[in-house]
Amino acid sequence: MNNPGFAASDSNSGNGSTNVALKLEDLQKDYFLKGETVHALNGVTFEVPEGDFLSIMGPSGSGKSTLLNLVGCLDRPTGGKLYMGPDDVSQMSDNQLSQIRATRIGFVFQSFNLIPQLTLVENIEVPLYYQGKLSRTSRKHCEEMADLVGLGDRLNHRPAQLSGGQQQRAAIARSLVNDPFFVLADEPTGNLDTKTTEEILHLFGDLNKAGKTIVMVTHEDEVAAFTRRVIRLRDGLMEFDRKNDSFGSAYGHGRADLTAPDQPTSPAATSPAATSPDSPAPPAAEEP
Amino acid sequence: MLILRTFVLGIKSLLLHPMRSALTVLGIFIGVASVIWLLAIGEGISQEAQRQIEGLGADNIIVRSIKPLNPPAGGSNSFILAYGLLRSDYDKLISTIPTIKSAIPIREIRREIRFRDRVVDGRLVGSVPEYAEVTQLQVDRGHFITDAEVKLQDPHCVLSKEVAEKLFPFEDPIGRRIYILDHLDYYQVVGVLKHRDATAAVGGSLSAQDFSKDVYVPISTMRRRIGDTIVVRRSGSREGQTVELDQITLRINSIANVMKTARLVKTSLSHHDETGDTAVVIPKELLDQARNTRLMFMVFMGVIAGISLLVGGIGIMNIMLATVTERTREIGIRRAIGANRADIVRQFLAETIVLSGVGGFIGIAAGYLCKPSVLLLRYVLESYAPQMIANLPDVVRNVVPIIVPVSIPLAFGIAVVIGVLFGLYPAYRAAQMDPIEALRHE
Numbered sequence A: 001m002n003n004p005g006f007a008a009s010d011s012n013s014g015n016g017s018t019n020v021a022l023k024l025e026d027l028q029k030d031y032f033l034k035g036e037t038v039h040a041l042n043g044v045t046f047e048v049p050e051g052d053f054l055s056i057m058g059p060s061g062s063g064k065s066t067l068l069n070l071v072g073c074l075d076r077p078t079g080g081k082l083y084m085g086p087d088d089v090s091q092m093s094d095n096q097l098s099q100i101r102a103t104r105i106g107f108v109f110q111s112f113n114l115i116p117q118l119t120l121v122e123n124i125e126v127p128l129y130y131q132g133k134l135s136r137t138s139r140k141h142c143e144e145m146a147d148l149v150g151l152g153d154r155l156n157h158r159p160a161q162l163s164g165g166q167q168q169r170a171a172i173a174r175s176l177v178n179d180p181f182f183v184l185a186d187e188p189t190g191n192l193d194t195k196t197t198e199e200i201l202h203l204f205g206d207l208n209k210a211g212k213t214i215v216m217v218t219h220e221d222e223v224a225a226f227t228r229r230v231i232r233l234r235d236g237l238m239e240f241d242r243k244n245d246s247f248g249s250a251y252g253h254g255r256a257d258l259t260a261p262d263q264p265t266s267p268a269a270t271s272p273a274a275t276s277p278d279s280p281a282p283p284a285a286e287e288p
Numbered sequence B: 001m002l003i004l005r006t007f008v009l010g011i012k013s014l015l016l017h018p019m020r021s022a023l024t025v026l027g028i029f030i031g032v033a034s035v036i037w038l039l040a041i042g043e044g045i046s047q048e049a050q051r052q053i054e055g056l057g058a059d060n061i062i063v064r065s066i067k068p069l070n071p072p073a074g075g076s077n078s079f080i081l082a083y084g085l086l087r088s089d090y091d092k093l094i095s096t097i098p099t100i101k102s103a104i105p106i107r108e109i110r111r112e113i114r115f116r117d118r119v120v121d122g123r124l125v126g127s128v129p130e131y132a133e134v135t136q137l138q139v140d141r142g143h144f145i146t147d148a149e150v151k152l153q154d155p156h157c158v159l160s161k162e163v164a165e166k167l168f169p170f171e172d173p174i175g176r177r178i179y180i181l182d183h184l185d186y187y188q189v190v191g192v193l194k195h196r197d198a199t200a201a202v203g204g205s206l207s208a209q210d211f212s213k214d215v216y217v218p219i220s221t222m223r224r225r226i227g228d229t230i231v232v233r234r235s236g237s238r239e240g241q242t243v244e245l246d247q248i249t250l251r252i253n254s255i256a257n258v259m260k261t262a263r264l265v266k267t268s269l270s271h272h273d274e275t276g277d278t279a280v281v282i283p284k285e286l287l288d289q290a291r292n293t294r295l296m297f298m299v300f301m302g303v304i305a306g307i308s309l310l311v312g313g314i315g316i317m318n319i320m321l322a323t324v325t326e327r328t329r330e331i332g333i334r335r336a337i338g339a340n341r342a343d344i345v346r347q348f349l350a351e352t353i354v355l356s357g358v359g360g361f362i363g364i365a366a367g368y369l370c371k372p373s374v375l376l377l378r379y380v381l382e383s384y385a386p387q388m389i390a391n392l393p394d395v396v397r398n399v400v401p402i403i404v405p406v407s408i409p410l411a412f413g414i415a416v417v418i419g420v421l422f423g424l425y426p427a428y429r430a431a432q433m434d435p436i437e438a439l440r441h442e
């Protein structure tokens, strides 16, 4: 069955070619408010290869959440194209988008967004329910997911009985349960203290190490420092897109087992054509 | 399986607000229970009315004497009014109308009846043996009036159960002699009847009949001893009336001939039309009318019950709209992690179906309590407010609710349909929400 756990095989390390998980072409989003048009995104172009760990930064109002919502298929762009693998999702119907969210995307929110009346394990189970994948073994699977994020002993607690960090772990477990292509996180550590932030980031790091593609919005440099690549937005435009030099060191310190030397993908191999003029040189394969 | 999960989820959500859910259920519950109750009581009343009319015999025609409302003014202080059916009418009817199988002449007079020092207020009924059959009287002991007794004008009588009990609390009445007040002649008791339920008034022309005061004698004996004229002295003046027959019950040879015969009977008695001192009652006609009335009654009750169900449905809609607003964020979360619009609709519809279904089930349970409740209520009222009960019309006082079988699935079905109909709009609203907006909702 779905096993997005840490032991998942790293598909990219085996073959040399990299698959583009996500491709944005001149993506635009306008909001119309009482006759006024707000250009939240003014044409953003970049690619995300499979296995990337990307953070999106930028000042408040620069369009980070807007971008993430488009990528997460919660909304449709008003211009440009958005490819998920080979599929153009920018013109899909509401039902098709729901289907994509159910099968390919795992969402993690700043405010955790667990359903209060459900227990932890039931919360983790919800995506399976909408995928029509509930079976006799799915409960067991969800318990494993809870175990994976270190909450195996809190299965029947309600969200209100968990700390913020624990709730966010549960939310991550929920985002993983349907074995998605991406995990999308909008300021996942925004409501957490430094120590918990670090725990959550390590969890993301481990997931990425196991092959999950992760796109995370943040406005904290310390958080962005954990990721492989940083895209910065300003006024709905991409300011820069660069490889994170500090990646690995920030992520790896004190965790020898996670600082694996070779990287699954090299975004550089696929991105040149797609990058905007102002983007810096594509990141090279990074290593200490 | 999935559907089951949806419902389990719905129940869980509803249990988060037990009070609110219970009140919503109450609305549907009252609607369902009232559908069943109203139809059951309506059915009980109409079946009772029908039974009483059938008691008159659908193949009978009843001709009665009626005291004219405005008797010709007499002037003198000794006035005797003659009206009603004549023995000649009786002879004419049986000899000219072949579809009349037999005719039962009846004469009724109120009299006080005495045995030793015990006196009861009674009704002396003069008739023929067939009377017992037509009015469904059953003999407990002895026998009813016989043809021989009518022929010989025997001074015999048959007592109703109640009269017998009052006059003879200790003795065996058979063979005893009772007296009619103001008369010297005795009547010898030859039979005692079983209890016979009173009949209600039918139409305007046939008053309620209470058999508990009756003393039956051969009509021939009555004529010889009492005659046709009864005189009442009242403060110096004498008033009286002459009536030959109070009623003739005609038995028709076939029910198909009833209406045709009725027309002939009316023609035959047309010489009474001017004074209006007779009336023809056709039970079959009344029966048909009663059936129509029943149908209208049912529709009327159904409308009332339907309105209460509608109110229950509005209650559901109200609660669900509040719930949807309250759970906007949950809807956003569910949409973000894969629910499509239909999933959201399904989720909220499941909740309304649970609400209305539970209301329906409890309503049915309460519906089945209709009969015991009504009987209990009547018992309580009879014990604590007997005069109030006595003032109610017979059919209402004696009503025994009869649950109309179709009302059970009907009420439940309507409840669920209403749940779905009124739940659809809130569920649709929930599904139409923009996931991003919903997620932002506090």
Ligand SMILES: Nc1ncnc2c1ncn2[C@@H]1O[C@H](COP(=O)(O)OP(=O)(O)OP(=O)(O)O)[C@@H](O)[C@H]1O
Residues within 6 Å of the ligand: A031, A032, A033, A038, A039, A040, A058, A059, A060, A061, A062, A063, A064, A065, A066, A067, A219
């Ligand atoms: N639903 C909406 N209707 C109108 N304008 C919107 C809507 N959502 C976002 N905007 C506008 O789009 C722009 C980008 O908003 P967005 O939420 O993407 O910013 P952000 O980068 O996530 O900011 P923050 O760091 O504060 O979360 C802002 O100017 C915002 O006002």
Ligand SMILES: [Mg+2]
Residues within 6 Å of the ligand: A064, A065, A066
């Ligand atoms: Mg934001």
